[in-house]
């Protein structure tokens with residue numbers, strides 16, 4: 001470690017003699033290989049705080065790392081990254097402590113990639129990197145969960161309350177960090193294409209109707225962003241959906257028999273065509289968040305069928321665990337659409353958070369959240385029926401999605 005720090009100091013102070021650089025190069029290569037052999041990892045860092053988090057000195061350090069392959073490590077020293085009650089932007093959907101959750105072990109797990117360490121989150125560094133930029137999270141309530149987590153992570157790094165403000169404008173919620181001239185917005189668009197579920201508040205719709213080829217009304221709200229973070233999965237699990245062309249009022253309404261994957265593919269096609277033709281490729285960086293798994297079916301991890309995440313307090317420790325409810329067909333569809341866009345020269349990356357989130361049956365709100373429709377007597381008698389096993393308590397799993405997003409924004413852009 002000492003040797004690496006020494007080299008860093010030299011680099012920082014800038015020696016320019018060619019001979020010296022040559023020697024240094026050899027030393028670096030040697031150090032690099034030793035570490036590589038020793039630990040089977042490729043990394044280069046300073047100030048490791050022994051918490052499995054690193055202040056990474058050079059951007060090549062994280063370039064080759066697979067952040068998505070790893071395991072959860074119990075760490076009550078460095079986790080959680082913030083306190084639920086302290087977060088100015090917390091929402092009742094994710095504040096499990098406020099709504100009565102008494103076990104907090106779920107907050108003490110850190111995601112440890114096998115081949116490297118995630119860089120330590122630094123809100124100042126993030127905001128500096130995003131100075132004068134607009135970031136928009138576009139998607140459903142899991143995207144919102146992700147966005148709220150990011151605001152909670154940033155919150156302690158901006159001390160003056162008037163310098164951090166969030167405002168609702170219909171489907172758009174705008175967060176402004178005024179000192180940095182940064183906007184980090186959330187835009188409600190659960191199916192990506194236009195649908196009868198687009199009301200940001202009243203969207204409990206079971207007969208879902210979508211205009212499968214229309215996205216403009218939404219897209220014009222975010223197409224100018226510097227960075228876009230998309231997610232869309234959960235809303236596609238409804239078995240019956242109606243696809244229409246033309247306007248909702250127009251009688252040219254075609255209901256076609258379609259499978260879940262066909263609908264998803266059609267919508268993603270509409271979305272990707274729009275990006276391809278309207279996006280400023282030089283400017284805009286895109287992330288697509290892979291599906292967020294739910295834990296509604298306890299049978300998947302050895303509980304009795306019909307039980308769920310209710311009462312769960314420990315992660316699943318089985319390496320490679322995959323819940324049957326996570327639709328790999330939809331996941332592959334998203335993956336291939338993203339790859340096509342990449343091949344066409346868009347700056348896009350799929351953040352593969354599915355596997356790491358699969359392990360966390362303990363981290364959902366369950367019954368500890370605001371239930372916008374109060375549970376019935378029957379449900380109260382059997383809490384499994386109204387437990388929320390889809391979203392995530394905060395602090396929690398979406399913080400890790402953001403630590404990974406942070407690593408990309410800081411070191412891979």
Ligand SMILES: *[C@@H]1O[C@H](CO)[C@@H](O)[C@H](O)[C@H]1NC(C)=O
Pocket residue numbers: 066069070114115
């Ligand atoms: C994950 O990492 C482990 C250990 O380094 C390796 O054996 C495994 O093949 C990796 N899995 C994937 C899907 O890359």
Ligand SMILES: *[C@@H]1O[C@H](CO)[C@@H](O)[C@H](O)[C@H]1NC(C)=O
Pocket residue numbers: 076077
């Ligand atoms: C952290 O966890 C360890 C092991 O479970 C326990 O002994 C210790 O008391 C915990 N510390 C805190 C601050 O909770």
Ligand SMILES: *[C@@H]1O[C@H](CO)[C@@H](O)[C@H](O)[C@H]1NC(C)=O
Pocket residue numbers: 122123124125128
């Ligand atoms: C966070 O990043 C800023 C800007 O890069 C740096 O000045 C500061 O020292 C960092 N803070 C910590 C605690 O690492």
Ligand SMILES: *[C@@H]1O[C@H](CO)[C@@H](O)[C@H](O)[C@H]1NC(C)=O
Pocket residue numbers: 132133134181
């Ligand atoms: C703030 O950022 C926007 C781009 O998002 C830019 O157009 C504007 O000039 C910036 N304002 C200041 C005061 O720098």
Ligand SMILES: *[C@@H]1O[C@H](CO)[C@@H](O)[C@H](O)[C@H]1NC(C)=O
Pocket residue numbers: 239240
């Ligand atoms: C979906 O549609 C099929 C055929 O129209 C019908 O049998 C089934 O009950 C519907 N399912 C739901 C959940 O509405």
Ligand SMILES: *[C@@H]1O[C@H](CO)[C@@H](O)[C@H](O)[C@H]1NC(C)=O
Pocket residue numbers: 245246252254
């Ligand atoms: C009616 O819908 C079909 C799709 O089934 C479309 O091809 C056609 O252009 C539409 N016609 C009008 C007038 O909107």
Ligand SMILES: *[C@@H]1O[C@H](CO)[C@@H](O)[C@H](O)[C@H]1NC(C)=O
Pocket residue numbers: 310311384
């Ligand atoms: C949930 O946990 C409580 C307390 O440990 C226990 O009394 C109850 O039977 C459990 N319920 C289920 C459905 O597992």
Ligand SMILES: *[C@@H]1O[C@H](CO)[C@@H](O)[C@H](O)[C@H]1NC(C)=O
Pocket residue numbers: 068335350352355
């Ligand atoms: C995402 O991760 C899963 C499990 O680790 C893996 O099977 C899949 O190939 C990955 N997809 C991509 C695009 O990396």
